[in-house]
Amino acid sequence: MKFVVSSTDLLSHLSAISKVISSKSTMPILDNFLFGLTDAELTITASDLESTLITHMELDNTEGEGVIAVPAKLLIDTLKEFPEQPLTFQINTDNFSVEIFSDNGKYSIVGQSGEDFPELPEMGEEEATSVTIGPKILLNGIEKTLFATADDELRPVMNGIFVELTPESMGFVASDAHKLVRYRRSDAASEFESSFILPKKPASLLRNLLPKEEYDVKLEFDNKNAMFTLTNYKLICRLVEGNYPSYNSVIPKDNPNKMIIDRLAFYNTVKRVSVFSNQASNLVKLNINDNQLVVSAQDIDFSISAVERLSCEYDGEEIEIGFKSTFLLEILSNISASDVRMEMSDPSRAGLLLPVETEEEAEDVLMLLMPMMINA
Template sequence: MKFVVSSTELLSHLQAISRVISNKSTLPILDNFLFDLKDNKLVLTASDLEVTMVTSLELDNSDGEGIIALPSRILLETLKKFPEQPLNFDINMDTFGVNIITEKGKFSIVGQDGADFPELPQLDADKSSNLQVAIDLLESGINKTLFATADDELRPVMNGILVELSPENVTFVASDSHKLVRYRRLDAKTDYSASFILPKKPAGLLKNVLPKESGEVVIEFDDKNAFFTLPNYKLVCRLVEGNYPSYNAVIPQDNPYKVIIDRNEFHNTLGRVSIFSNQASNLVKLKLTSGEMVVSAQDIDFSISAHERLTCQYEGDEMEIGFKSGFLADILGNLNSTDVILELSDPSRAGILLPFENGENEDELMLLMPMMINV
């Protein structure tokens, strides 16, 4: 089996799927890329059993067909060192010996039988659903929510993004019990109601490849697996099993106090003041009076403190509420609006952060639980 391929093109595709490969693989074959050559098309696969990514290259010059697993680490490290040039792969399918021939040299490696590589799971036709959405819609949904997912071994459902499909909209939800993000798209709908929980790792892989793609993505899923088919990539992953908590129940509905403030100024002030917060709690206090917010932090152990005043639109009663600075900074960093709305009811209940101006067909809400203020 022989084929010629561009070194940089092959590297680009292998790097995109290499993030799937786990350092703690239980099967040695999973430390390899699967190369499948047929009809001048080279299909490349990487897997860790939970997640599989597939991409393909059209070749101008190939001879024969076959399937072989090649070691990922040595292949990637070698390709990174090559300048752009054609590479001639000459593969002996009896011994799995591989010669990579360049204009000036030859590099020899040994592969493994591709038949030992795990096969892709199959969707259960009776339980499967599918939809087609714009790639930028899925990209926005993942970008807006991925930062709010948890790392909770006891509650694995919290470690992914809930994707809810309905005749009204598509909703993406993530929460780590401290913060919650709900991002709705009104320009995507389905004839049915369904949901699945996309784990953090495949969500991160999609976040990496979606910007390289354009057009539509086909999403197919059943109760165990999901398939994301893009123009140049395919991602297959095992879904998180279990029921996502009823997130709407924790979103406070009646919030009489509303603050409108410049997001960038608020974010920058928070970044400066939070340096002076207690390292264990990261507590920052927001004190609201008419037309003004004072952001303050202190660390009594080191006798340091800071406060900074910000002008804002606020007409309610005087109020003070505490938040964990890192979580608040995460939320402000992931809202794109020039101004943000902070909705509050009292210092013991969650604060709601909203963009002052939503994008077209977007409905975005972020929630943050407060911290107790020791007066």
């Protein structure tokens, strides 16, 4: 088989799907791209068994058809060195030799039989749920929650994003037992209730692909796999099995103490003061009273401490509460509002951080952070 393709066009498609290839793969065939040519369409697949990314390219100049596995790293490293030009691929499917002709030269690669490449998982049509989602909604849902997922080998369900579809909204939830993020959109919904847990790796692959996507994404999932169909790409991934914990029961409902503060000023203050916190605990204390927030930290071992005062709007009784500064900074950097509202009930219960104004009316963002004990 033979085809002509633009070097930069091919490189951009291969770079996007190459991120799925694992360096620790136990199957040598998975270090390859699977090229398939049918009716002037080139289909390229990359997989690590758990996740599979497929891209399609329409080509004008092709001969024959077939499949072959081509070494991924070698091909990408080669394409990176070419300026924009047409490349001719001539492939012998009997001995798997691949010859690439450029303007000035010829490059020879040995591929492998495409038949050895693992087959794609099939969707159970009876159990499969199908919805279409705007790319921006899906991207925001992943970006707002991915940072809060856990790395917990004992509880794999916590290592992914819990995606919840109801007739009213679409929700994304992530938690590592210290912090929890819930992102809901009322402008995306499904006819009936369903949910799944999206693993971290396919979520970050989608985060890379979605910014360039202009059209709605088709999402199909059953109890084992999910498939995301974009304009030029298709991602199929195995879902995390198990039941996600009941996260709503963790969110405190009645919080009499409410503070509104400039998010950036709060973030910068915590960042400066946390330099003086104990390196093991990263504890920063917040003392709030009379429209004033006092942020403090100390490390007794090195006899260092820091205190900063900020003005805020506060409604409630005086409260002193401690948080791990790294988690607090992560949450503040992932809220995209100029002012943030913090709701607390007492120093031993979780604090809620919410944007005062959301970017879009349809979105509902809630972030929760567990406090740390303050040793008097």
